[in-house]
Amino acid sequence: MSDYETFLLDGRPVRFERGQTILEAALAAGHYIPNLCHHPEFKPHGSCKLCTIKVNGRYGSACTVKAMPGQEVSSDTPELNGNRRVLLQMLFVEGSHFCPGCEKSGNCALQALAYDLEMLTPHYAHFYPSRPLDASHPDVLIDFNRCIMCELCVRASREVDGKNVFALAGRGVASHVVVNSPSGKLADTDFALTDKAAHICPVGAILPKRVGFAVPIGSRTYDVDAISTLAERRATEEA
């Protein structure tokens, strides 16, 4: 008997430590599973469903299902990637994701996943939301129209910054991120540019001011490397 445990990911054995989720184990082993609301420093959220895999024939979120010996996991299949593409399309039409006019373009995880999964059209009818910008803070701008409700800012502000600046409000299709201040404005909180929450947004919703095009379009993170290539390389470097 071997001294480590493995599960099968798309037919390849992946080693894991007890307590790791399938996503953590796969990423550490250099096997990319698409994910959006996941962040290695925070507890799993399991809301975006991009990391949906099949474990022993049943659907599960790779970020929440614990790795167990002998599991048969499929991830990179036409069926699952097709579902992921549909999830991305729905995220794109729910917000205002005009990439050519967004300063996050090229550093945006939503866009990078759409590249990686070859999403060529948003397909569905757009919502064209009309949520007011919050430019009240001297150092940070919020465009709520681009929010995908991954709750990373909520988690970062609560768990790392200890400030609880953000929260999710509303239910179902009316869910949205709000700012915890009497006026609802970011300027009336103790939010600071040095906060973790100021730099964690995977899309262009929370943007530090005055750095927009310091790195030109075309030279940005995901312009140079695909998001999957980057994740796999990171695993190799850490190993």
Add this chain to the structure above:
Amino acid sequence: MFHVAPTTRKRKVRIATTSLSGCFGCHMSLLDIDERLLALAELVEFDRSPITDIKHCGPCDIAIVEGGVCNAENVHVLRELRANAKVLVALGACAVNGGLPAQRNHLDVGECLTRVYTHRSEGMKGSVPSDPELPLLLDKVHPINEVVRVDYFVPGCPPSGDAIWKYLTDLIDGRIPRLEHPMLRFD
């Protein structure tokens, strides 16, 4: 220098192109294939297009549509292309998802026009243009797949000359066209 399909082709592929609610940036990007234009000219001939200045489209193999649908004329042009083309390609961000013109979609079009044409500084007072020659604006800017069936989507603002060349030559040579990183871009 460039790969060109064998010359056993019976006839040239007929292509129509148009810019609806776009900025002609995608057409400029088509010209960015540079000297490959000569290779393209061996393979295709153009029907209605800003390149030929033909006003109405006849039967053709491929229609390439830049820009979204923002007014009544766009609808007529798009439907004419769809009726005449075997394959219709949405080229660029505006055709694919409305693009930057669609940023007016959460606003009332009447208010937009009033603000643009009448709220001006002193001495510049104007009125909303109402010449019957002008095409009627739609209340929303639509991606073209909301008006006609679209066969292929090429995102990008604009798609690079290389991406357009790859896509066109795939189509013309009968391969399933495909764009991958780094040619697949939304900006």
